[in-house]
Amino acid sequence: MRIATWNVNSITARLPRLLAWLESSGTDVLCLQELKCSTESFPAEALRELGYESAVHGTGRWNGVGVVSRVGLEDVVRGLPDGPLYEGVDEPRAVAATCGGVRVRSVYVPNGREREHPHYAYKLSWLAALAEASREEAAADPPFAVLGDFNVAPWDEDVWDIAAFDGATHVSEPERAAVEDLLGTGLHDVVPRPLKYDHPFTYWDYRQLGFPKNRGMRIDLVLGNDTFHSAVKDAYVDREERKGKGASDHAPVVVDLDH
DNA sequence: ATGGCCTGATCTTCAGGA
Numbered sequence: 001m002r003i004a005t006w007n008v009n010s011i012t013a014r015l016p017r018l019l020a021w022l023e024s025s026g027t028d029v030l031c032l033q034e035l036k037c038s039t040e041s042f043p044a045e046a047l048r049e050l051g052y053e054s055a056v057h058g059t060g061r062w063n064g065v066g067v068v069s070r071v072g073l074e075d076v077v078r079g080l081p082d083g084p085l086y087e088g089v090d091e092p093r094a095v096a097a098t099c100g101g102v103r104v105r106s107v108y109v110p111n112g113r114e115r116e117h118p119h120y121a122y123k124l125s126w127l128a129a130l131a132e133a134s135r136e137e138a139a140a141d142p143p144f145a146v147l148g149d150f151n152v153a154p155w156d157e158d159v160w161d162i163a164a165f166d167g168a169t170h171v172s173e174p175e176r177a178a179v180e181d182l183l184g185t186g187l188h189d190v191v192p193r194p195l196k197y198d199h200p201f202t203y204w205d206y207r208q209l210g211f212p213k214n215r216g217m218r219i220d221l222v223l224g225n226d227t228f229h230s231a232v233k234d235a236y237v238d239r240e241e242r243k244g245k246g247a248s249d250h251a252p253v254v255v256d257l258d259h
Numbered sequence: 260a261t262g263g264c265c266t267g268a269t270c271t272t273c274a275g276g277a
Contacts, residue, residue: 009276010266034276036267061267062275111277151277170277205277206264213262217277243261249276 001071001100001257005031005147005220006241007108007203007250011064012036014248015043021241022050025254028071029099031106031147035064042066057095064092065108065148071100080133084125086110086118093126094133102228102259103137107148112169120169123151127178131185138186138225143259145224146187149203149250152179154189157199158218170219179221187223192235192253200237203250210249211242220253231257 004027008014011032022030035042035058042056053073058064067073077096085091096105107130112123130146137144152175156162165171183189194200201216210216222235234256242251 013266034266111275113275113277168277203277209261209263211261219277239261247261249265 001029001102001259002027002254003029003031003102003104003145003147003257004252004254005033005106005222006252007033007149007220007248009034009248009250010036011042011066013246015046017241017246019046019050021252022052022068025238025252027254029067029069029102029104031104032066032068033064033106033108033149035066036061037064055095055097057092059092062091063108065095065106067095067097067099067104067106069097069099072098074098080126080129082132083129084122086122094130100259101143102257103142103144105134105146105148107146107150109149109151111151112175115167115169115172123169124174124178127175127182131178131182134182134187135185140225141227143225143228143231143257145190145222145228146182147222147253149219150179150221151219152176153217153219154179154221158201160201160215160217170217183223186225188226188229190222190224190229190232190235190255192222192237192255194237195239202237202253204242206249220250222253222255228257231259233258
């Protein structure tokens with residue numbers, strides 16, 4: 001089974017590339033983030049024509065997550081139990097489903113903006129709620145993984161130049177500790193292969209020639225429990241999908257499972 | 260060949276992204 005995660009930065013803007021990529025990559029299950037659409041306006045019919053079912057949690061302009069699968073889609077859960085609100089709003093940042101016997105949770109972790117910003121405290125609370133929501137399935141036997149845009153680079157090597165991130169979000173100790181706590185529930189960081197250069201970055205800023213200069217970050221993660229991790233045959237970042245006109249600023253992370 | 264931001268909405272400017 002081939003499972004992937006991809007922050008598409010608008011499903012509407014990315015639809016032609018998404019449909020082509022699903023076919024060319026042979027992906028069975030895809031976790032999506034930053035749909036930037038409502039559940040009602042998600043292009044479920046176009047995906048159905050390719051043989052994929054969809055589970056979507058979106059409210060409009062911001063955020064939005066989904067799971068699409070051609071190997072079944074059951075037991076959909078939208079949101080996080082006891083997830084924090086931001087400015088009184090329960091934002092669509094998580095959706096879980098069971099696809100072909102594998103439980104997946106697609107997540108779009110809050111950005112945090114600045115360390116002093118209320119969004120940063122929200123980010124830490126959201127990650128804590130994610131750990132609680134995942135605790136049971138992480139420790140259980142059936143294959144389970146949390147996949148998505150974590151907006152945290154777990155290690156200094158996961159950004160192109162740690163010196164450029166002095167005082168920034170995404171690399172701070174509390175954010176990394178929150179991801180470490182999530183791993184502590186029984187999950188393993190499935191680090192993908194880069195297809196070029198020496199580090200598997202998954203995001204490159206649109207600005208200032210970020211991609212051509214390989215100024216990237218590894219912030220899209222696949223965290224799998226023991227059963228999931230043991231079944232991993234291969235994992236890589238499909239950087240080809242970051243190329244050219246009409247690309248998302250994130251590349252898909254692809255995992256092949258012996259399952 | 261990978262090229263100096265992109266997306267959607269409050270829509271000709273702006274918030275948000277990371």
